[in-house]
Amino acid sequence: DGGITQSPKYLFRKEGQNVTLSCEQNLNHDAMYWYRQDPGQGLRLIYYSQIVNDFQKGDIAEGYSVSREKKESFPLTVTSAQKNPTAFYLCASSIGVGQGTYEQYFGPGTRLTVT
Amino acid sequence: SQQGEEDPQALSIQEGENATMNCSYKTSINNLQWYRQNSGRGLVHLILIRSNEREKHSGRLRVTLDTSKKSSSLLITASRAADTASYFCATPQGGSEKLVFGKGTKLTVNP
Numbered sequence: 280d281g282g283i284t285q286s287p288k289y290l291f292r293k294e295g296q297n298v299t300l301s302c303e304q305n306l307n308h309d310a311m312y313w314y315r316q317d318p319g320q321g322l323r324l325i326y327y328s329q330i331v332n333d334f335q336k337g338d339i340a341e342g343y344s345v346s347r348e349k350k351e352s353f354p355l356t357v358t359s360a361q362k363n364p365t366a367f368y369l370c371a372s373s374i375g376v377g378q379g380t381y382e383q384y385f386g387p388g389t390r391l392t393v394t
Numbered sequence: 395s396q397q398g399e400e401d402p403q404a405l406s407i408q409e410g411e412n413a414t415m416n417c418s419y420k421t422s423i424n425n426l427q428w429y430r431q432n433s434g435r436g437l438v439h440l441i442l443i444r445s446n447e448r449e450k451h452s453g454r455l456r457v458t459l460d461t462s463k464k465s466s467s468l469l470i471t472a473s474r475a476a477d478t479a480s481y482f483c484a485t486p487q488g489g490s491e492k493l494v495f496g497k498g499t500k501l502t503v504n505p
Contacts, residue, residue, distance in 0.1 A: 283436075314495075319497060320497065321482065321495050321496055321497035321498055322437075322482070322495040324492055324493075324494075327492065337492065367434075369436055369437070371436075371437075380424065380425055380442075380486070382427060382439040383437075383439065383493060384439070385436030385437040385438070386436050387435055387436045388434070388435065388436050390434075
């Protein structure tokens, strides 16, 4: 059963704490992405990775960090520097990159609430 | 970096009716994609249409692309309550690898 898994589905943290969101895929995809979704805002790209040990900033990378040590895994850390971290976070993967040509497969999302 | 923009923002119809959603974008593209998102879930890819295509079908879905007007439409025929979801268009951002999503159209199909 191939796909993308994100855990946990709901996450609660106190302000000032770092938190790491998990994203795993078994689709053998090279590219992986992290998006943030706020009500009425659509999806905004945080980071993306085209290959292991390499990643690029998206449009709203400040206050976030990622790693890509394995092809299957692309964890996202929301740091205390992120001013407004409460949001719905979506991980996605695609076979490759290139002019936005490839369809993206999405995980079920993690809803993070920081109080 | 908003590229695609859907219209209308919200649409409410009765089961059996057709639903049409539009997407406008700003720069030249080589393809445009449509996705669906059920409430609180991840997005699901529906259709990719390339710049040299004018129309594409998939089941009850029909997508058109007019590159001269920089617009696309998604038509869902004979809608069902299960079609209730948000629909997003996505376009490549200015020649980069990145895909940019619009804010979506929220479709409600009433039984």
